[in-house]
Amino acid sequence: MCLGIPGEVVEFMPDQPDLARVNVSGVRRVINVGLLSDEPPVPGDWVLIHVGFALSKIDEDEAAAALAFLEGIGQAYEDELTALADSQIE
Amino acid sequence: MRFVDEFRDSDKARALAAKIAELCEPGRQYKLMEVCGGHTHTIYKHGLEDYLPEQITLVHGPGCPVCVIPMGRVDDAMALAAESDVIMTSFGDMMRVPGSNGSFFDAKARGTDIRMVYSPLDSLKIARQNPDKRVVFMAIGFETTAPSTAMTMLRAAAEGLKNFSVFCNHVTIIPAIKAILDSPDLRLDGFIGPGHVSTVIGCRPYEFIARDYGKPVVVAGFEPLDILQSIYMLMLQLSEGRSEIENQYSRVVPWNGNPVALRAIGQTMELRPYFEWRGLGFISHSALKIRENYAALDAETLFQVPGVRVADPKACQCGEVLKGVLKPWECKVFGTACTPETPIGTCMVSPEGACAAYYNYGRLTRTKVPLAMPGPRP
Numbered sequence: 001m002c003l004g005i006p007g008e009v010v011e012f013m014p015d016q017p018d019l020a021r022v023n024v025s026g027v028r029r030v031i032n033v034g035l036l037s038d039e040p041p042v043p044g045d046w047v048l049i050h051v052g053f054a055l056s057k058i059d060e061d062e063a064a065a066a067l068a069f070l071e072g073i074g075q076a077y078e079d080e081l082t083a084l085a086d087s088q089i090e
Numbered sequence: 091m092r093f094v095d096e097f098r099d100s101d102k103a104r105a106l107a108a109k110i111a112e113l114c115e116p117g118r119q120y121k122l123m124e125v126c127g128g129h130t131h132t133i134y135k136h137g138l139e140d141y142l143p144e145q146i147t148l149v150h151g152p153g154c155p156v157c158v159i160p161m162g163r164v165d166d167a168m169a170l171a172a173e174s175d176v177i178m179t180s181f182g183d184m185m186r187v188p189g190s191n192g193s194f195f196d197a198k199a200r201g202t203d204i205r206m207v208y209s210p211l212d213s214l215k216i217a218r219q220n221p222d223k224r225v226v227f228m229a230i231g232f233e234t235t236a237p238s239t240a241m242t243m244l245r246a247a248a249e250g251l252k253n254f255s256v257f258c259n260h261v262t263i264i265p266a267i268k269a270i271l272d273s274p275d276l277r278l279d280g281f282i283g284p285g286h287v288s289t290v291i292g293c294r295p296y297e298f299i300a301r302d303y304g305k306p307v308v309v310a311g312f313e314p315l316d317i318l319q320s321i322y323m324l325m326l327q328l329s330e331g332r333s334e335i336e337n338q339y340s341r342v343v344p345w346n347g348n349p350v351a352l353r354a355i356g357q358t359m360e361l362r363p364y365f366e367w368r369g370l371g372f373i374s375h376s377a378l379k380i381r382e383n384y385a386a387l388d389a390e391t392l393f394q395v396p397g398v399r400v401a402d403p404k405a406c407q408c409g410e411v412l413k414g415v416l417k418p419w420e421c422k423v424f425g426t427a428c429t430p431e432t433p434i435g436t437c438m439v440s441p442e443g444a445c446a447a448y449y450n451y452g453r454l455t456r457t458k459v460p461l462a463m464p465g466p467r468p
Binding site: 032037 | 094096102127181206209210211214233235237238241286289290312340341342343344348349350351441
């Protein structure tokens with residue numbers, strides 16, 4: 001129940017400003033975005049959806065930063081593997 | 091899917107695991123608690139414990155909303171549902187939670203009108219479609235779900251809907267963490283902080299854990315690499331002798347949480363003086379009730395709620411599991427009398443419960459069995 005799912009905002013529903021259509025893994029459905037009224041999302045923004053409500057906007061810069069850290073870690077691991085493969089301990 | 095697949099790469103997981111192992115001091119044992127049941131689920135689904143050095147033990151915390159609901163509240167909900175003009179609604183997770191007289195599913199099979207909903211807004215819709223019935227939403231969950239209930243109540247009030255009410259069982263995470271920190275049974279080294287609760291409450295409420303108890307907290311996302319990275323960040327703090335609140339899940343969790351959500355909760359709900367938690371007993375100021383000015387939407391005001399207290403089944407050791415004192419497989423009835431199909435305790439019901447996670451992913455112990463016996467020495 002505590003698992004949220006990321007979805008991309010497609011459009012807002014006419015006459016109902018706190019409802020938006022989102023795309024979740026290719027499925028489109030309507031969710032409530034009222035909890036984001038301080039900084040409403042725009043189409044193209046990604047939001048985290050929880051029991052029918054967008055709970056938070058997903059910050060692309062922060063996601064990119066986290067991935068950059070993980071890429072760095074992955075690279076260090078690959079470097080280590082390469083170094084091990086190159087070594088000739090006898 | 092975007093923001094999901096990127097955080098599941100197994101090479102990166104192994105790289106993080108190697109970094110974590112480097113940070114372990116020889117001879118020291120580390121106990122880290124993942125507070126949230128969603129994390130427990132990810133840990134067992136992806137076998138993350140197998141990536142970790144044996145010096146690190148992950149202890150599963152109380153952050154499974156279904157698991158902490160005491161049996162008495164289920165019985166109370168059943169009593170409401172039994173009224174002839176009532177349609178009871180709740181999340182799917184709640185349907186199999188055993189009360190003294192069976193679960194919601196059992197009651198439904200006996201003819202009680204109980205319906206599973208994805209969102210509290212679905213309950214509202216059922217209320218609009220059934221004006222001659224009284225629709226009750228059994229609200230459960232931590233601060234993650236409380237704003238959705240609050241927004242639904244505000245909507246019902248704005249529409250002037252007369253046949254919708256909420257049976258409020260929302261709980262708050264901070265008093266539960268404090269109860270665990272004050273429990274003499276358990277010594278923890280740090281906390282993997284609940285990601286989605288923190289989207290609402292932010293990171294500041296955890297500051298007392300670092301300040302008063304000297305333990306680090308890292309708020310974590312739900313993908314395998316999120317959790318491993320959070321363990322790495324906790325181990326880094328421990329190796330440097332720091333205890334701070336850090337946010338690994340900054341792509342989703344703002345440091346100050348979601349003020350709109352907090353306002354909606356504050357407008358419709360207030361703290362109860364105390365609330366019973368399954369396994370943890372009564373904890374003061376640990377749950378929410380509906381404010382008096384929304385009494386028209388409060389099932390506890392509208393109905394005669396029996397308010398029963400029922401002791402947990404004797405064989406069930408969910409309390410010890412929820413406090414992290416026992417591993418699920420150490421419970422006497424785990425996997426025998428208590429399975430996800432016939433749960434005795436709540437930890438076996440929800441996919442976020444530690445017992446269900448262990449059971450479903452077949453992880454009984456962490457003992458690593460050698461694949462082949464070593465051959466005789468020449």
